[in-house]
Amino acid sequence: MKLLYLFVCTCLISITAYSQTKDSVSVDTAVKIDTKAIKVNPAFPAVSITLQSLQHIETPKKDWIAENWNTKVFNPYKNIKKQYPLQIKFDDSTYASPIPRKKVITSRYGWRNRRPHNGIDIDLITGDRVMSMFDGVVRYVNYHSGHGKTVVVRHFNGLETVYAHLSKQLVKVNDTVQKGQIIGAGGTTGNARGSHLHLEVLYQGIPIHPEYVFDFSNEDNLIRSNEIWVTRRWTSAYRHNSKRKSKIELCTTEEEAIASKAEETKVYTVRRGDTLSRISNKYNVSIARLCKDNSIRRTSTLRVGQKLIVKQ
Numbered sequence: 001m002k003l004l005y006l007f008v009c010t011c012l013i014s015i016t017a018y019s020q021t022k023d024s025v026s027v028d029t030a031v032k033i034d035t036k037a038i039k040v041n042p043a044f045p046a047v048s049i050t051l052q053s054l055q056h057i058e059t060p061k062k063d064w065i066a067e068n069w070n071t072k073v074f075n076p077y078k079n080i081k082k083q084y085p086l087q088i089k090f091d092d093s094t095y096a097s098p099i100p101r102k103k104v105i106t107s108r109y110g111w112r113n114r115r116p117h118n119g120i121d122i123d124l125i126t127g128d129r130v131m132s133m134f135d136g137v138v139r140y141v142n143y144h145s146g147h148g149k150t151v152v153v154r155h156f157n158g159l160e161t162v163y164a165h166l167s168k169q170l171v172k173v174n175d176t177v178q179k180g181q182i183i184g185a186g187g188t189t190g191n192a193r194g195s196h197l198h199l200e201v202l203y204q205g206i207p208i209h210p211e212y213v214f215d216f217s218n219e220d221n222l223i224r225s226n227e228i229w230v231t232r233r234w235t236s237a238y239r240h241n242s243k244r245k246s247k248i249e250l251c252t253t254e255e256e257a258i259a260s261k262a263e264e265t266k267v268y269t270v271r272r273g274d275t276l277s278r279i280s281n282k283y284n285v286s287i288a289r290l291c292k293d294n295s296i297r298r299t300s301t302l303r304v305g306q307k308l309i310v311k312q
Helices: 002-021 045-055 254-262 276-283 287-294
Strands: 086-089 105-107 110-112 115-117 120-123 129-131 136-144 148-155 159-169 182-186 196-203 206-208 227-230 266-269 307-310
Touching (some): 148 182, 266 276, 276 287, 276 307
Antiparallel strands (some): 105 120, 110 115, 136 148, 159 182, 159 196, 196 206, 266 307
């Protein structure tokens, strides 16, 4: 604001100087009150300095920690309208592994047992250290339905990571944590069959496919890009199969995300009387393709309300 005030003042000084010296100084700019067009000569030192200062002003970063900060509920964004595609930026190129051993995914983001599985399950041994993937602030520490003992860390780019089924929670809400810092111990609390870490990636409360953002295939712990655009395809569990790795088609620009949205697959909800043959004829896709994309057999019984991926 001070720089803007300085700029206005220097413009007035420049205009005054011009009017006083117009007979002896050749100036390329002119003041035309009638056309409401004011041109300022950037050769004046004060104007030049002010313009340079304005060019170096950076737009202040959004304070994600202050926005919708609620330590009592799992999702504080329920009543906030979301706009797609989502844009996520990273200053880092790598993340800290959430566990101290090789990452083995036992269940993926996707449709599982007639309900969405909004994260990935990573194998561990009860008592294993669980670490924060990035710097951030602990927003939620509680026993959450299904998740058991849970810790949610909000990071400084707006992303939140969820660590569930813990045996111990070793941080408190509002604690500042560092990348790789221990925040808990792995376990089997909640609805867990065997010890594992249930990891979710949230953005404004929206569960994003973790493997779309992060590469878990090796120990390089790479973030797929410093800028990632997310369409509804990667925030809808029913579009994926928890038993199969999804093919990652990353969008790093808004243009790519918009183009990708136009090419997204359809999701069909099975109705009473539907058969694979009827759905195949309706969308002009083969039964074999329907079976492959949905990990079902030709003899599988379709249930009313079941979601089927249809790639045309």
